[in-house]
Amino acid sequence: MIYRKAMLLALAWLVVSAGLPASAGSAEEKVNYRLKWRFNTSVVGDVYADAHGYFEKEGIDVTVKPGGPERDAIRELELGYAQFGVASADQVIRALSKGARVRVLAQLFQVNPLQWIYRSAQPPITTLADLKGRVIGITFGGNDETIMKTILAKAGIPEGAVTLFSVRYDFTPFYRGKTDLWPVYRNSQGPILSRKLQAGGEAVSFFNPADFGVNFVANSVVTSEKMMAEQPDQVARFIRALLAAWRDALAPQNAEKALSTLAKYDPETPRDIQGEQLRITRGLVREDDGSVGRIDVAAWEQTEAIMMEQKLISAPVSVADALTLGK
């Protein structure tokens, strides 16, 4: 009886320990880098680093893993499945509000690519008051809902003065003109939609919340506090390699090389579309002096304030304390 119990306990321990991830690794160990989204132009710097040996030059063996809606880099950091990852600011702030020990290393997008597309034949949106009376697509529960509700509140527009249309993953309602504005990722979906509508003789414009003072931070590179404490040198080398790759990938003179790299990771998207996506991504990520990765502390604090106002977090998280670069 005692023998059977001992066997069962040993078996249970084996099952549990087999599922346990490895802890944050040393400099010699392989590390995993979990992206926010699948391989496409939005991750051009990440795949460029992977393809052209930037990590190897810093002595790190990095596996770049594509993300997706079912992936959450911050969870993987805690579970030890990844040592670095890309997460949106709202993910970081939500995680901090629930006690996660996560640190932001670099802010990839200086301008949030989440914007709204609309037909240029419609009256242009030059002030926020121009949104009144429009049918606006939002993904309920998504970042675009948070951003749009902030914009409406900022402009003093009651929700009854616009029609909010529930957005799903296909664009049919926008094509059919059921909505005036539709949320898109400016650098990935934007060129594809523009091309389709232009083929039908329709020009498009984009409504960018940042133009109206709403700076909701998008994707950033994150790691765990544990990694920062135990492997500071590896963290420094990783971020140095990654940002160098992003800089080079977005340099106009490297455009052909970047597009060839993208073609290997994302063979589904036509090259001319990728060229347009790359051009737009450059404008959203790269600063005028060619640098990348600057953490816009004010924008992070605004993002936290927005999430507080929208009751997405119950108490302030002092997000500035989790921002690492430059400290």
Place this chain on the structure above:
Amino acid sequence: MLFRRIYQFLIIYFLGVLLLLALKVLLNLSNYVIPGPLSIWQVFVREFQRFLLHVLSTLGVAVIGQITSICLALAVGIIGRQATWFGTFVKVAAYNIQAYPIVAIAPIIFILLGDGFASRLLIAAMICYFPLLLSVMGIMSEPIDDIEHFYRVTGRMRWQLEVKIRAFENLQKLATVISGSATLAMAGTIVAEFIAADAGIGYSIRIALYQSDLAKVLVALFLIGITLSIYQGLLEWVGQWVKQRWASA
């Protein structure tokens, strides 16, 4: 039977939650990865009423979807049992439609029907009907020779009679299949809501996932499980009642 279903579900659910909590403690995970019992309880109290309404909305669609799929499966199964050209044609169509992933067909459904009730219903029925169809075809294709022989030799066999004989002789099997298909109808409705609806518990789960809120997902799963247990228990009870009535008639 109903109470047994409920408490068995509760055992499974709480064992699952306990496993998650054990992992949380063992790996020292934050509430972001796995919410603590207090967080789950607070979300339960806060969201119970809203989520219950959403689950009932989902159940409503699932029930109609299940009835639709039962009718569809019976119709296709009865036609498909025949070895005629039309019978095999119906079978091929039924099998092919099932082979397409629902996420690939969904945009076409939404273009045709919008993203309201009709789309949820159709997707629920599509996911639910195939296992039913297989069972119905299996049952309807199997002759009950002892009884059917008499009607055949006396020239009194009609297709309606054939269907009745085979249904009656396999009533227990049919009841079990129909009761089991409730799970598929519910899952189908949730999938439809998850893909593209703006109502129902699948839609709530999608929003909870957007917000990385596992506590909400756990509460939603609890309500789905308990509602489904009650519904399946009731179906089994109805199955027993129908059998008794038919046998005594």
